[in-house]
Amino acid sequence: MVLPKVFGRTTSSPSTTTRASSSASAADHSKPTGRTSPDPRPSSPASQRPIPSRSTSRPLSRSPEKKASAKHSKKSSLSLSPKKKDKPLDPDTHPLNLPPEQRARLSRLSARMDQEKQQTNGNGTADKPVQNGDGAPAPPPHKTPSTPPPSTEDAEAFKAAGNKYFKAGDYSKAIQEYTKAVEADPKSPTYKSNRAAAYMSAGKYIQALDDCREADELDPNNAKILLRMARIYTSLGRPKEALETFDRIDPPATQKDRQSAVTMNHHVSEAEEQIRNSTSGSMAIFALDQAEKGLGSSVTRPRKWALLRGEAYLKMGNVNALGDAQNIAMSLLRNNSADPEALVLRGRALYAQGENDKALQHFRQAISCDPDFKDAVKYLRMVQKLDRTKEEGNGYFKTGKYQQAVDTYTSALEIDPQNRGTNSKILQNRALCYTKLKEWQKAIEDCERALKLDPSYTKARKTKAKALGESGNWEEAVKELKAIAESNPEEPGIAKEVRNAELELKKSKRKDYYKILGVEKDADDGQIKKAYRKLAIIHHPDKNQGDEAAADRFKDIGEAYETLSDSEKRARYDSGEDLIDPSEQFGGGGFGGGMGGMGSQIDPEVLFQMFGGQMGGGGFGGGGMGGGGRRGGGGGFPGGFHFG
Structure with missing residues (x-):
């Protein structure tokens, strides 16, 4: 008989329900009690079979669910039982069958890991509480290295590889291998010294010097390291430090080893002497050229030498030399825009070229970089005083007080006797004053002094030509003006001045009625x-x-x-x-x-x-002054003379 459905389920007879419940109860009791999560395995197909009817005469057999549950219960009980004791490991064997070298490396790795773990725990990271509040300590941070740390044997292998590349001339790879050796054994001076040699051969002298210094700290009395470091100092243009290093070598270095540093130091000292005591910078330039021959192939000119060269160019004072001095200063300022010595060098070059306003700006900037820089303060005050005195003389000239102007210009010339550009202009101004005072020879002398300081000073040449002509030497005046016209055809008014001088020359060859x-x-x-x-x-x-x-x-x-x-x-x-x-x-x-x-x-x-x-x-007689020249009578004055 089929019963009606209630809430989507089929209603069976009471007897059938009772049997099903009994089977389910038996299956539940067969589960282990310690299990808290559901069995992840799928249900047995037998549970989906239809329940037999009451008319079945065959007795019910044990359901598949019970068998499965019993089997699972047995496995669970086995899993909870204690494991059997493992056999002791044979120290001469390894489960991975590794060679002894690899086993040693693994042992070192294990020891290193244990050490890192102890250091981590010592830092207190393991005692830090977990954020979820359960009080469990956080595991120590640890990163397992991909490769074991190199050993001393590895360092020697790297060194051997580096030596091989070094002999072959492959300095880049030699540096790589020596670096591996240094990392494997940072306390070895030999590896750092070898890498310094490779850096030196590759033209990387700064890195070479760093390695040599570290090697020297590790082994201060090593003659080979000291010799190498002295050669590096020489290649970098530091001969004094090279000689000091040579002096530390015991037994002493040979004269041949020291010769390069000695020669370089001599040339640098000679350049300094020439700049201090000579009026020309050409010999200083020559000495510096000789010193630079001892520099390493890729080494740039040392800053100290660049400043010396700039000073020498300032002493030379011509247009090209002043331009070279400016170029040196600009090169130094590109490396360090706040270099006070380079700023003063450029300011002095501008000052020598007559650009005093720009020079003052550079001196002020140098003082802002280093308020205690005495050279900047000295040149700032000097240029300011010179400008004031020169302007005072210009004022006297404009008002026609030529003698006072002469005296003021003379005082201005005493402020900085070494300045060529500004002093040449002051001398030309004083020469103009002398022409106004008609002191032609003094005017000529001042113009010649100005031209000695600045041979290209056209205005001084024209003033000299005028003074020559006015003093009566128009031939020399014409020559001077024609020379200006040939060297500088674009000079304004020069053609007219040549014509005027030629006219004066023509006039000078006739009688000078004024004279x-x-x-x-x-x-x-x-x-x-x-x-x-x-x-x-x-x-x-x-x-x-x-x-x-x-x-x-x-x-x-x-x-x-x-x-x-x-x-x-x-x-x-x-x-x-x-x-x-x-x-x-x-x-x-x-x-x-x-x-x-x-x-x-x-x-x-x-x-x-x-x-x-x-x-x-x-x-007067009556005869007059006829052509015969006969004197008249009486008074003795020619007769017949009449007044115009």
Whole structure:
């Protein structure tokens, strides 16, 4: 009979239900009591079989669930029973059948792991409570190394491999093998010394020196290490330290071993001596060139040597040398922008080139980097004082106080006698003052001094040319100006100055009327007339009878006065024209017996003064001053003379 379904289940008869419950109860009792988690195995297929009906006459057999449960219970009881005692290990055998060397390495590894574990526990990490609050200690941190630490035997093997690569010239691989040896035995000076040799051969002298120093600390009296370290010092451009290291070697190093360091130290000392006491830096440059021949192949110039070279270039002082000094300073500043010595070096180069404002900036920056740097303070104050004095002299010149300007420029030259650029400009300024004071020779001397300091100083050459011409040497003036035009065709106004000088040269080859009268070229009419009166009285032929030179001088005086007293003629004369043809101006055999030919060139007032006012009545004869030169009667002055 089929019963109705209740909540999705099929309802069976009471007897069937009772039997099923009895079977389930038997299976539950067969499970072990110590088990708390469900059996992960899948259920038996027998549990899914249909329950037999009540009409079955065959007795019920034991269900598969009970068999499975019993079997599982038996296995569980076996698992809880104590294990049998293991047999003792034979010390001469190993379960992995490893050779003795590998077993030794494993033993060392095990000992190292135990040591690390003890150190970890000693640091207290094992006592740190767990975050979940159960109080269980955290396991110590541990990282199992992938390979065992190298032994002393391994270090020797690495060293042998490094020696092989070193002899073959493969210094990179030699360094790698020596590094492995150092790591295997850091206390060995031999491995570090060998690696230093490989670094040295590879051109890595800094690393080589580090290794040699460490090896020297481990073995201070090792002659081989000391010799190698001394050679490294020499290659790095540190000869004094090299010689100090050589002195530690016992027995002493040979002269051949020491020679490179001795020679280098001599050249550096010579360069320093030349910079201290010589006015030229060329010998210092030569000495430094010789010293640098002993540097290692890849070693850059030592900083100290670079500063010495820059100082030598400053002493040389020419344009190219000053540019080289600046390049050295910039190279040092690229490595360290706060290098006070490099900043002062560049500031001094700018100062020598006349760029004082930029120089002052560099000196101030050097002081900000090192407030106690005395050179920076010294040059800062020097340039400031020089600028003040120079500007004071310029002020006197602009206001026409030329002598005061000369005195001020002279004081400025005493501030820094070694500075070529600025002093050459001050000398040129003082030369201009001397031209204003018409002291031509002093102006020429100052220009020559300025050109000695700076041969390319065109302005000083032009001032010298002007002073030469004004002193009467127009030929040299023309040569100087033409030389400037050839060397610097783009110089503004140089072509015009050459033409003017050539004109002055032409004018200088004729009679100099200003010089004849003893007046300056800017003399006014009054000065010219006064000079003429004085000279005409002195050199009149009647007062110098028998003196043919006096007659010639008197003639020149008359020519000069006639030209310079006439503004039109004077302008033509000053412009360089040939104004007077002597054969036309003074013809007919000169003065002859009297003053024939002079006509109206003589100022009547002057003539009156010549003869003490006795030019009236009977003072002159009636014959006049004819071409024959016959004297008139009576008063002795040529008859027929008339005033213009």
